[in-house]
Amino acid sequence: MEFGPAPTSSTSTAQAWLDHHSRALGLFIDGKFVRPADRKSRSLVDSKGTNVCSIVCAEEDDISLCASSAVNGFKAWSSLTCYQRAKVLLRLVSVLGLHGKCVSELCELCEASCSPSTLSRMLQYYSSWAQLRDTLMTNWKPLGVVVVVVSDDCSLFSLFVKVLPALAMGNSVIIVPGWSTAPPALLLAQLFIGAGLPAGTLNVLTGSDASLGAKVAQNLSTSYVTYSGSKQDAVNLCKATAGMGVAVSVSACIGATCPFIIFESADIDSAVEEVIEAAFKKKKEIQWVLCVQESVLDSVVARLKLRMVGMKCAGLQSDADRVLVDAAVKEAQQQGATLIQACTAPPAGALYPPTVLCRTAPASPCVVTPSPGPLLPLMTFRSNTEAVTLGNHSPHGRAASIWTEDLTLALETAKSLSVGSVWVNSHSVCDPCLPVSGHKGSGSCTDGGQEGLYQFLRPSSSSSSLSRSSPLVMDYTKFGTGASPVIIPDDSDSASAPKSYLHFVGGKACKSVSGCSLGVQPPGGSGVLAYCPDGGRKDVRNAVEAAIKVQPGWMKKSPSARAQSLYSLAKGLEAKSRDIAASVTIQTGLSMDEAEKELELSITRLSDWAAYCDKIQGGTLPMPQSGSALSFPEALGVVGVILPDKNPLLSMVTLLGAAVAAGNAIIMVPSEKYPLPALAFIQVLLASDLPAGLVNIISGSRDQLTVALANHSVIKSIWYWGSAEGCQYLQYTCTSPLKTLSLSCQNDEEEEEGKEWTESHPLLLEQMWRNAVQWKSVWIPTA
The missing domain is CATH 3.40.605.10 (Aldehyde Dehydrogenase; Chain A, domain 1)
Known part of the structure; x- marks a missing residue:
């Protein structure tokens, strides 16, 4: 079949919104845009190098003002009934319908893809939980001011799958977005307030780097911090907030290595089509590793070669990324891998063709710590047990895609894989009703579904287990190294000697x-x-x-x-x-x-x-x-x-x-x-x-x-x-x-400590x- 020409993409509505704000976006505090004087700003550019807008970098005074606004917003929002909160969230669906084009175009412009239909589905789902909180989750109450932090390359879906449940449970939220998600987050915050969300309930702070999240967490008004994004930024945030008395949860969703497993019982044509789509055609948060059963390897490779004909080189972020890609390909070849490429790689520049590295070794760096770029390592397995072993080889545990027409094999494999999401004969299916926990190194919290709501609640009968305080001055290398108390022999006889356990x-x-x-x-x-x-x-x-x-x-x-x-x-x-x-x-x-x-x-x-x-x-x-x-x-x-x-x-x-x-x-x-x-x-x-x-x-x-x-x-x-x-x-x-x-x-010194154990x-x-x-x-x- 032949396809007609693709429709020309237009971003005129988003451009008009940016022009209305003079292409200089401020912070969103207390229900309105704020652009303080004498603040540094940073320019956001698209994939073609065109300037999209400038974004303000928040400072300490802005954080204090935002926290104070969030406290007032929490008082107003949490005082509403469950029905009233649900009504506001449901009204947002209509507002999003009116302004969905602007949201969609702005997401496209900033490369933070999340369709209005996906946001509407999330709003409908969490508005119903807002309605039923006191009915189905009795004796739980909101935490207070919740800070949601995401890294620069995180999707808008990963941001709002935390923001919306926090709001639905009655919390106020301070968003600290990445650069790509900052403009859409600011637009959505404006729409939320316009739909009836009390001023201060949803605030947006932008900064020069991920350290802004830790600075917001230092404010004593903050009750909880939750993060999505890269593993290194997550580690930095956890270390920077240690000792502040605020709980921090992490979803390390960027750069995770996930297995795409094709069994001999799979529909090979469909599997190859989808792996091409997943690995080379979508902007992805995760890196795929293709695992193919030996008996169908030749068939899969033949279809990959046919399907990759005519594919163009993909753009890399910088020349430095090209160096990393070349090094990963060279090392894989030295370890015995062969290349399938859509076209010849240019000698230099920030471009590289879609590449499959056939028969990659499981210990190869392109499998364990994948480099940026359109690379798809391919490993082989013989038995179902070996497939699970390869699938669990990744330290990340984010997700897996299984391809087989044998439902029993699919379910057995799904239960054996140490991952949070498993997609059978599909990939990258996201919906707010799916609870996903961080397995292994992919995080420490659960997002989505009813289970993901509990991170934004605490039992009505208990207070926070950690009290807010300033971090102690500690030498972490010396903690726990103190000498044990000495035991001096006494003159007691053996009959009366203390018992040894x-x-x-x-x-x-x-x-x-x-x-x-x-x-x-x-x-x-x-x-x-x-x-x-x-x-x-x-x-x-x-x-x-x-x-x-x-x-x-x-x-x-x-x-x-x-x-x-x-x-x-x-x-x-x-x-x-x-x-x-x-x-x-x-x-x-x-x-x-x-x-x-x-x-x-x-x-x-x-x-x-x-x-x-x-x-x-x-x-x-x-x-x-x-x-x-x-x-x-x-x-x-x-x-x-x-x-x-x-x-x-x-x-x-x-x-x-x-x-x-x-x-x-x-x-x-x-x-x-x-x-x-x-x-x-x-x-x-x-x-x-x-x-x-x-x-x-x-x-x-x-x-x-x-x-x-x-x-x-x-x-x-x-x-x-x-x-x-x-x-x-x-x-x-x-x-x-x-x-x-x-x-x-x-x-x-606390006499009441431990009272809860007897309840x-x-x-x-x-x-x-x-x-x-x-x-x-x-x-x-x-x-």
């Missing part, structure tokens, strides 16, 4: 690798009550090795099987009730009645988690397209937990149950002040039917073990109760790879269960 690693009670012990003081604070092992980095390493061996098998067990093991653990705790209650009494100084009450609550809590195992398992999602969309909660992997001081037994079994019920393995560090109840619980674990290595308990210096957990690359999440220094250290350190953090700063409110279990899982969405299209 052991670790629990790999299913066995054992001494610490160092062989050293710490003295545990009684409630009065004098003398030695008992000795516990002084664990360190090698003990954590041994525990992680044991945990990663058993965790995949435990995760694949049926929910009912996991439930039975937890019920059995609760019975074991009941059988050892006298000894465990005695350890609580001796350690904490509580009366026997109070200790027995905590023990009874602990048994009940384990039974609650056993019952929880098979109650929440995801389901189907209401996509507007024809097909089936599924969501699955999955285990994080290995979780590190530094336990709180208060309610040492109850808090331990609560956190253990949350992690294990969701399919995780766990490494627990008992309270340094009250370790004996957790160490006595080892006797219960020894008699349980939990797989060896699933639960590990290592006692010792809290700071030293925190450092060991934070620096182990396998541990996906850390739940921490401890000092402000420890919280700041984790926020600064747990960036490579990114870890999901749940931090609580406990103060020894049986369902939100306690729900919140902990959400901390213990990550979400995967699977999209299966139909005709």
